[in-house]
Amino acid sequence: MTRFRPGRLLLQLSCLLIAIWLVAPTLVVIPMSFADRKSLAFPPQGFSTQWYANFFANPQWFGSLVVSLKIAAMVAVVATIIGTMAAIGIERLKTRAGGIIRVLLLTPMIVPGVVLAVGIYAVYLDTRLVGTWTGYVLAHTLLAIPFVVIAVGANLAVFDARLETAAASLGASRLTTFFTVTLPLILPGILSGALFAFVTSFDEVIVSLFITSPQLKTLPVQIFSSMTRDADPTVAAVGSLIFLATTLIIGLGLIFGLRRRGA
Amino acid sequence: MNAVSNEAASKGAAIDIDGISKFYGSFTALEKVSLRVEPGEFMSFLGPSGSGKTTTLNLIAGFTDLSGGDIRLDARSIGHVPAHKRNIGVVFQHYALFPHMSVAQNVAYPLKQRRVGKAERTRAVEEALRKVQLDSFAHRYPSELSGGQQQRVALARAMVFNPSLLLMDEPLGALDKKLREVLQLEIKRIHRELGSTFVYVTHDQEEALVLSDRIAVFNKGRIEQVGTGQALYTAPQTLFVGQFIGESSVLRGPHRSAGGETVLTVAGTTLAAPGAARGEGAQVILLRPEAVMVQAPGTGPQEGRSNILSGVVREMLYLGSAMKYEVTLADGSHVTARTPTQGAPFALGATVELAWRPQESVLLADDGSTAGH
Numbered sequence: 001m002t003r004f005r006p007g008r009l010l011l012q013l014s015c016l017l018i019a020i021w022l023v024a025p026t027l028v029v030i031p032m033s034f035a036d037r038k039s040l041a042f043p044p045q046g047f048s049t050q051w052y053a054n055f056f057a058n059p060q061w062f063g064s065l066v067v068s069l070k071i072a073a074m075v076a077v078v079a080t081i082i083g084t085m086a087a088i089g090i091e092r093l094k095t096r097a098g099g100i101i102r103v104l105l106l107t108p109m110i111v112p113g114v115v116l117a118v119g120i121y122a123v124y125l126d127t128r129l130v131g132t133w134t135g136y137v138l139a140h141t142l143l144a145i146p147f148v149v150i151a152v153g154a155n156l157a158v159f160d161a162r163l164e165t166a167a168a169s170l171g172a173s174r175l176t177t178f179f180t181v182t183l184p185l186i187l188p189g190i191l192s193g194a195l196f197a198f199v200t201s202f203d204e205v206i207v208s209l210f211i212t213s214p215q216l217k218t219l220p221v222q223i224f225s226s227m228t229r230d231a232d233p234t235v236a237a238v239g240s241l242i243f244l245a246t247t248l249i250i251g252l253g254l255i256f257g258l259r260r261r262g263a
Numbered sequence: 264m265n266a267v268s269n270e271a272a273s274k275g276a277a278i279d280i281d282g283i284s285k286f287y288g289s290f291t292a293l294e295k296v297s298l299r300v301e302p303g304e305f306m307s308f309l310g311p312s313g314s315g316k317t318t319t320l321n322l323i324a325g326f327t328d329l330s331g332g333d334i335r336l337d338a339r340s341i342g343h344v345p346a347h348k349r350n351i352g353v354v355f356q357h358y359a360l361f362p363h364m365s366v367a368q369n370v371a372y373p374l375k376q377r378r379v380g381k382a383e384r385t386r387a388v389e390e391a392l393r394k395v396q397l398d399s400f401a402h403r404y405p406s407e408l409s410g411g412q413q414q415r416v417a418l419a420r421a422m423v424f425n426p427s428l429l430l431m432d433e434p435l436g437a438l439d440k441k442l443r444e445v446l447q448l449e450i451k452r453i454h455r456e457l458g459s460t461f462v463y464v465t466h467d468q469e470e471a472l473v474l475s476d477r478i479a480v481f482n483k484g485r486i487e488q489v490g491t492g493q494a495l496y497t498a499p500q501t502l503f504v505g506q507f508i509g510e511s512s513v514l515r516g517p518h519r520s521a522g523g524e525t526v527l528t529v530a531g532t533t534l535a536a537p538g539a540a541r542g543e544g545a546q547v548i549l550l551r552p553e554a555v556m557v558q559a560p561g562t563g564p565q566e567g568r569s570n571i572l573s574g575v576v577r578e579m580l581y582l583g584s585a586m587k588y589e590v591t592l593a594d595g596s597h598v599t600a601r602t603p604t605q606g607a608p609f610a611l612g613a614t615v616e617l618a619w620r621p622q623e624s625v626l627l628a629d630d631g632s633t634a635g636h
Contacts, residue, residue: 165326166359168346170420171376177347180372184363 026243033236040231051237061234064222068202071133071218075140075201080194082141083148088182090149091156102149109146113206116143121210131213139211140201147200148193155189275303275460276337276427278323283332283342285318292318293484295332300462302337305454307463307471309507310481316464319481320430323462325349336428347376352421352459356433358413360405366392366416367401373424391419394453411442418450422457431463435470447473468508472496480504496551498625503632505549505625512555512598514548514572515629525626530594534570536626545629554623555600557588557609558616568618574598576613590617 028042036046055061086105090098108116120139121130129135159182167177183190205220212221219238226232278300285293293315300306308316321327323334325346333342341349360369367388374384392398395415405413414434421429434450435443451474454461465471471478472492480487480495480503488500492508499505506513516529524535527548536548556568557576564571577597578589586608588600598617609615 160357160359162355162357162359163361165346166353166355167361167372168326169324169349169351169353170373171347171350171424172372173345173347176376181361 026239029236029239029243032233033240035233035236038231038233040233040236044233051233052241054234055237055241058234060217061222061238064217064219065238067216068219071136071140072198072201074133074137075144076194076198078137079141079144079148079197079200080190083145083193083197084152084186084190086145087149087152087156090153091161102153105149106146108143117207117210120207124211130211131216133216135211136201136208136216136218139207140204141197143204143207144197144200147196148190151193151196152186152189155186159185274425274427274458275301277302278428278460278462279335279338280319280323281333281335283319283322283334284330285315285322285327286330291484293322296484296486297332298479298486298489300460303458303460305451305461305463305474305476307465307475307478308481309465309468309471309478311466311507314481315484316466316479316481317432318484320432320462320464323428324351324353324430350424350426352424352426352429354414354417354421354429354431354434356436358405358410358417358437360413360416360420362405364404365401366397366403366405366408369405369416370420370423373420377424387423388419391423392416394422394456395419395449410438411446414438414446415449418453422453422459425457426459428460428462429457431461433464433466436465443470450474472508478508480507482507499549499627501632502547502549502627502630505627506632510552510599510601512550512552512596514550514596514598515545516594518546524621527626530572530592530596532572534572534624535621536624537622538626541626541628547627547629549625549627550598550619551623552587552599552601554619555598555602556618557586557590557600557602558618559609560614560616562616562618564618567620570619570621570624572598572617574615574617576609576611576615579608579611581608588615590615 032040032042032044033051034047034049035041035044035051036048039045083105086101090102090105092098093101120142124130124135124139129138163181163185164177167181168174172180203220204218205224208218208221209224212218217225223235223238226235278298280296280298280300282295282297283293284291284295296315296319308319310316318327322329325341325344329342333340335341336349336351361372364372370388370391371384374387379387388401389398392401395418397412397415397419400408400412400416405416408416414437418434431450435446438446447470450461450463463471463474475492477489477491478495479489482503488495488504490498495504495508499508502513505511514527514529514534516527516534518525518527518540520526520540521535523539524537525540525546527534527536527546529548534548536546540546556565558565560573572592574590574592576588577591580587581604582601584604585601586604588602588609590598590600592598600617
């Protein structure tokens with residue numbers, strides 16, 4: 001028998017409201033993506049899948065997705081390698097220098113995006129990196145490294161470095177020790193760092209807006225310029241697709257993670 | 264000195280530690296320590312924490328760099344050989360098993376580094392696991408094993424590649440007393456079977472006595488004395504060693520030499536001890552509890568027990584085969600005595616006589632060591 005408790009009901013109600021408030025803006029794009037007319041009005045009128053068709057057919061849209069995926073993949077690889085090496089170096093230093101280097105590496109997270117973007121743009125103008133693959137990868141890697149350093153650093157903090165001593169006593173060189181002992185044990189941190197790096201690049205918009213060119217545009221830039229030019233519901237279709245993809249990835253990650261923990 | 268067969272002894276390596284030092288900044292962890300460990304010997308490094316015993320082990324293993332001196336393994340200098348090329352087995356207190364590998368993979372690891380073929384590897388892993396009685400656990404993971412089982416795996420992993428030297432850094436320190444005793448016997452058996460030289464670090468003097476052919480007693484970055492357990496117990500060269508090994512009482516007082524003996528005045532009574540005074544400073548008499556007879560006042564010297572002190576029973580413990588007395592002397596110091604149970608025991612607060620033969624006391628220089636490990 002549960003007694004009626006007004007305090008508890010109030011708590012549940014406020015939780016529900018906050019949950020709706022958090023998710024609703026994301027969910028709004030789904031009905032909008034099926035709108036009949038070329039307008040971003042809510043609630044949408046009619047039903048059609050033409051905006052999805054447009055996204056895949058229009059090279060402006062689909063091309064920018066491919067560009068974004070390629071850049072994000074490259075950033076994930078480069079930032080993960082550099083960030084992992086940095087995290088290991090910082091962990092080994094154990095002195096004040098390690099702390100200073102760590103703070104330096106994390107600054108891109110703290111410095112306002114616009115400030116960073118202006119700086120990068122100024123340097124890129126001189127070095128002709130604006131609108132180039134190298135330019136995007138370099139800028140996004142800069143932004144992604146802090147996430148890798150944090151993720152791998154957290155894993156290294158619980159890694160038992162004495163295992164490396166044991167490996168040495170068993171005849172493994174430092175390099176072999178790294179690949180057979182250290183790497184497998186900090187792999188969860190490296191993988192989550194790589195995922196963070198990928199996502200950081202994939203949805204980066206501020207710096208990308210500065211260094212973009214008509215020939216090489218990432219998806220967020222394409223979304224932004226489309227929104228400012230006209231009310232194209234393709235934006236909503238893109239939003240819905242990304243929402244679906246991230247939900248799937250996170251869902252699978254949770255299932256996989258839970259199963260591994262259960263084993 | 265040790266009971267290993269000639270064939271087995273030829274497998275063990277001789278270690279020559281030649282004046283090694285280790286400094287951390289201005290802190291001296293180890294100062295000019297020299298020691299020879301014979302092939303196939305079981306040598307323990309015994310001492311309190313911070314005495315330099317683990318530092319010495321780490322220097323032999325190559326985990327830290329020498330600040331001075333050299334280490335030779337079978338006359339070959341290894342002082343500057345990297346750890347992974349020394350071919351020395353190490354067992355750690357914290358097991359240090361690789362958590363992402365099964366028991367079999369852990370034990371196979373050193374063989375893989377030595378590019379041993381798969382068939383030979385499988386055979387050697389099986390044999391090593393059989394030696395530690397874990398052959399049925401090959402496919403388990405370390406997290407599925409108890410502490411004792413994990414340490415057996417670590418032992419199998421450290422000996423599977425037949426190192427001529429095995430180092431153990433307080434391998435049983437994290438286990439409970441009963442398991443420790445079982446594993447002590449196993450380590451002793453494995454040492455006999457392998458014939459390798461063993462160096463065993465411990466702060467537990469009982470463990471060192473049970474296991475070792477010889478013991479090196481460390482204190483403050485130096486070796487105080489090296490010898491068999493019996494030699495350290497009966498003939499300690501320093502007060503520190505005397506107090507660290509076994510139970511003892513220490514009597515302090517002014518001394519003078521008398522013929523071949525030295526006489527100390529303790530609580531107003533003169534006591535004889537064999538030998539000349541050690542060094543210029545103050546002297547002490549070290550007494551083992553079993554050497555001291557507790558007797559009724561006025562009994563006087565019996566069977567050559569000519570050193571007699573009077574005191575009051577402060578504590579008495581019934582140990583089954585023996586009685587243990589804590590007796591407080593007139594000067595406030597304490598003497599522990601262990602005597603066979605016979606007749607009625609003395610009551611608490613009773614005045615008794617403590618008697619012992621002069622040759623059963625040890626005369627040592629007072630280095631300021633106090634009892635307790």
